[in-house]
Amino acid sequence: MAKGKVSPELIEQFKQIVGEKYVYTDKDKLEPYSHDEVTDPHYMKEPQVVVLPATTEEVSKVVKLCYENDTVMVPRAAGTGLAAGAVATFGGVIISIERMNKILEIDKDNMVCVSEAGVTTSVLQEAVQKEGLFYGGDPCSGDSCFISGNVATNAGGNRAVKYGVTRDQVMGMEVVxxxxxxxxLGGKFRKNATGYMLMHLFIGSEGTLGIITKVYLKLVALPKYQQDLLVVFDNLDDAIALTPKVMNAGITPVCVEFMDNASIKQVEIFLDEKLPKSDVGNYIIIQIAGDNEDVLMDQCEKIVELAEENNAIDSLVADPAVIWKSRKAYLEADRARSLVFSMEDIVVPMTEIPGAVQQISRLSEKYNVAMHCAGHCGDGNVHIDILKDDRTQEEWEEMLPKIQGEIYALVYQLGGRLSGEHGIGYKREALLEKYTDPVELKMMKAVKKALDPKNIMNPGKVVSINDEVPVEE
Amino acid sequence: MAKGKVSPELIEQFKQIVGEKYVYTDKDKLEPYSHDEVTDPHYMKEPQVVVLPATTEEVSKVVKLCYENDTVMVPRAAGTGLAAGAVATFGGVIISIERMNKILEIDKDNMVCVSEAGVTTSVLQEAVQKEGLFYGGDPCSGDSCFISGNVATNAGGNRAVKYGVTRDQVMGMEVVxxxxxxxxLGGKFRKNATGYMLMHLFIGSEGTLGIITKVYLKLVALPKYQQDLLVVFDNLDDAIALTPKVMNAGITPVCVEFMDNASIKQVEIFLDEKLPKSDVGNYIIIQIAGDNEDVLMDQCEKIVELAEENNAIDSLVADPAVIWKSRKAYLEADRARSLVFSMEDIVVPMTEIPGAVQQISRLSEKYNVAMHCAGHCGDGNVHIDILKDDRTQEEWEEMLPKIQGEIYALVYQLGGRLSGEHGIGYKREALLEKYTDPVELKMMKAVKKALDPKNIMNPGKVVSINDEVPVEE
Incomplete structure (x- = not known):
């Protein structure tokens, strides 16, 4: 039986492996590790101990010790997740890879970056940019998240329309x-048909199958020019329908984002400034990039033309700071209004977004709760912020599952899934259990059992097995 | 214990499911199913029975029967594989999906094609092209292979530099x-972080985990213009080094192919015509595509300029038929010279190709055997044709493993892998066992055991488990 309680002897042995100062057991040092970016206290839990290895060898020794002692481990990168995946929900030792923060190599000829697990995504982006190259992955938390966390959660973000999600950037990884x-698994080569692609199983497995200690990432040439457009529609159907028209016209935007009117109005309050057509508007934000300025301007004109054909009420080609201001403030605006809120992360076929958002609007009225939608409409990924506002925690915990239930029933009916990019973690584990096809769920559990038979690697996250939770006492 | 012998009762039950005429047991009907494109008789085996279901439901019923009777199944698409993966090596029933040959939907707005498993790849390519869209996957056997076979083997091909391999085209699949x-698994949505990505485990699993019956494929806009270049180098290092220079310059070619001098000379004999600079030349063939003709011409000029800087001895911008003639004849030329040959399919980091090819040239001298190299240098994937010529089958079977041993030792030393796109099947199963990291191999076997505990779904291919082969009598 997996143990959530870490023995004092084990803690002493951790100190011998990583050094006394890199084993945290003091309350003040543990607090930052008690949560990720989920603000709901329901998903917080102070860990008993955090271990910070500096090398793969140290990670391996720590894991071996835990394995021999049937002790639960929780791998943790920067803790910027949105699914309570890196929280010691069932006790055990948090293994943080934050000290493994070196970029090991930028190989210009093979166009590969080899990096330790704990490098901040934006640091990596800037380092490769200095070499005239470009890393396509771009989660919104890029300034704080770690690259191995991106891989472990298959982080998405804005640029996925053109460059794909994190999965599409990964060429290889070192795993404990x-x-x-x-x-x-994998390496500096771009094709591989040598047996089962375990690397792709580890991508997005949220630390439940092992600990990623090193990554090999694909680089591309840095595009020379970039252009940003804001297009406003008073009808959401028209807004969403612009994306396939642009893509069918041979333009592959870097990103296509949208914000519904409720979100725009909330951001307006937060920023305390008037936003374009905020009375009725739904925003589509498009970024295009390339090496030829004339081509880019032609594409801009084409997009504006298609937008007008599609009943846009305004189009703005301007400074990215102006264009992106409202979209970037979306999360903060909601958090400022209600610290506790649930950020849903559904994904549906692109053309089903309007139907989903309309239904969400009806749920908002039905439950008399603020629900704001924004997201990545180039890939059908819709974020829905459900705000607690001044409800009691009790009322909130009673209401939220009902709303989620209605949302997810709809999403699966539309051919979608629970999570587009935030993952399952602990927050959505029960939802995954409920909504996933039983055959798929059975296979997921079989894979987990096969690769972590003792159920000690981040148990109770993504999928639960053995019908048991670890024992803490 | 899995049974390789199919009982007469089971054959009768198959007939009741799919109809009498779709269960083959006659020798003349079985012959085409006794091999794939591997020409070595060592890898051929006449099956006892072939079943041809017409629907997913029929596939499911056939599989359930086999499962209940512990009987080995071998899923088969068009049989164009190069690893003896779809051959009934250990007996059992071949389940061919060739009758499931309908394109179900071309969804222009979501840019997705939904297709049954048995649609020929080129048929699918043409159908989406008629809608002004483009399917990026393009294995060399496109005119004969089936789309589900592409997915099951993660087929590569020429266009992978720009569009990726088959994996990069797959959005979802139906699996038995x-x-x-x-x-x-998956569907018409472009992002997914909902649990383990089993879809990616099935891609490239070569029919050892289940039978793919339907696929959801990503489409992109059809590029308007295309340009093909042939660049000739007398030095292979210079030839290969052109690729990163082109890609670092912000040009993403559709493909970058190469042929070594030995291959060119062989093709010259086969075509009975003089090829450019065939006395000393190594060829690089580049295709670029886009929507703006001027940009494409600029890119052409830039490539020629970079080639000259890199000591090219000739550059030719011409009709694709002229440019591609030699590369397309590579395989046929070798087959015409020696029907039996082994086509190796190594993958290494792009910059290691010259080192690998030079070493192969030395092996060719050492063993006094013809070895011709060509392949996809944009992704480090090198095909090596080792020709049997007039050796006896006995001499051949004695020599080949020695050469392969030397090649693979080198490939792994260079950070590469056994197979870039042809897969493992039965042909490379022992090699995978020998060269794969023991930890990775153990995980692969654990996954196979977890998802096919009876070891009846294409056993003995990719990875062997249970230390047993199915019993045929």
Missing amino acids: TPTGEVVT | TPTGEVVT
Whole structure:
């Protein structure tokens, strides 16, 4: 039986591996590790101990010890997740890779970046940019998240329309398995048909199959020019329908974002300034990039033309700071209004977004709760902020599952899924259990059991197995 | 224990499911199913029975019967594989999906094609092209292979530099599991972080985890213009080094192919015509595509300029038929010279190609055997044709493993892998066992055991488990 309680002897042994100062057991040092970016206290839990190894070898030794002692491990990157995946929900030791923060190599000829797990995404982006190259992954939390966390959660973000999600950037990884063994999957090569692609199983497995200690990332040439457009529609159907028209016209935007009118009005209050057509507007924000300025201007004109054909009420080609201001403030605006809120992260076929958003609007009225939609409409990924406002925690915990239930029933009916990019973690584990096809769920559990038979690597996250939770006492 | 022998009762039950005429047991009907495109008789085996279901439901019923009777199944698409993956090596029933040949939907707005498993790749390519869209996958056997075979083997091909391999085109799939259950993984949405990505595990699993019955494929806009270049180098290092220079310059070619001098000379004999600079030349063939003719011409000029800087001895911008003639004849030229040959399919970091090819040239001298190299240098994937010529089958079977041993030792030393796109099948199963990191191999076997515990779904291919082969009598 997996143990959530870490023995004093084990803590002493951790100190011998990583050094006394890199094993945290003091309350003040533990607090930052008790949550990720989920603001709901329901998903917080102070860990008993945090271990900070500096090398893969140290990670391996720590994991081996835990394995031998049937002790639960929770791998943790920067803790910027939105699914309570890196929280010690069922006790155990948090293994933080934050000290493994070196970019090991930028190989210009093979166009590969090799990096330790704990490098901040924006640091990596800037380092490769200095070499005239470009890393396509771009989660919104890029300034604080770590690259291995991006890989472990298959982080999405804005640029996925053109460059794909994190999965599409990964060429290889070094992993420490639940038994403490070290293995490199993939590498500096771009094609691979050599057996099962375990690397792709680890991408997005949220630390439940092993600990990612090193990544090999695909680089591309840095595009020379960029252009940003804001297009406003008074009808959401028209707004969303612009995307396939643009893409069918041979333009692959870097990103296509949208914000519904409720979100825009909330941002207006937060920023305390008038936003364009905020009375009735739904925003579409498009970024295009390339090496030829004339081509880019032609594409801009084409997009504006298609927008007008599609009943846009305003189009603005301007400074990115102006264009992106409202979209970037979306999350903060909601958090400022209600610290506790649930950020849903559904994904549906692109053309089903209007239907989903309209239904959400009806749910907002039905439950008399503020629900704001924004997201990545180039890939059908809709974020819905459900705000607690001044409800009691009790009322909130009673209401939220009902709303989620209605949302997810709709999403699956539209051919979508629970999460487009934030993942399952602990927050959505029960939802995954409920809404996933039983055959798929059974296979997921079989894979988890096969690769972590003791159920000690981040148990109770993504999928629960063995019908048991670890024992803490 | 899995049974390789199919009982007469089971054959009768198959007939009741799919109809008498779609269960083949006659020798003349079985012959085409006794091999794939591997020409070595060592890898051929006449099956006892072939079943041809017309629907997913029929596939499911057939599989359930086999599961209940512990009987080995071998899923088969068009049989154009190069690893003896779809051959009934250990007996059992071949389940061919060739009758499931309908394109179900071309969804222009979501830019997705939904297709049954048995649609020929080129048929699908043409159908979406008629709608002004483009399917990026393009294995060399496109005119004969089936789309589900592409997915099952993660087929590569020429266009992978720009569009990626088959994996990068797949948005979803319907699968019949080894127990006969039906499940849809993924769908018409472009982001997904909802649990383990089993879809990516099935891609490239070569029919060892289940039978793919339906696929959801990503479409992009059809590019308007295309340009093909042939660049000739007398030095292979210079030839290969052109690729990163082109890509670093912000040009993403559709493909970058290469042929070594030995291959060119062989093709010259086959075509019975003089090829450019065939006395000393190594060829690089580049295709670029886009929507703006001027930009394309600028890119052409830039490539020629970079080629000259890199000591090219000739550059030719011409009709694709002229440019591609030699590369397309590579395989046929070798087959015409020696029907039996081994086509290796290594992958290494792009910059290691010259080192690999030079070493192969030395092996060719050492063993006094013809070895011709060509392949996809934009992604480090090198095909090496080792020709049997007039050796006896005995001499050949003695020599080949020695050469392969030397090649693979080198490939792994260079940070590469056994197979870039042809897969493991039965042909490379022992090699995978030998060269794969033991930790990775153990995980692959654990996954196979978890998803096919009876070891009845294409056993003995990719990875062997249970230390047993199915019993045929």
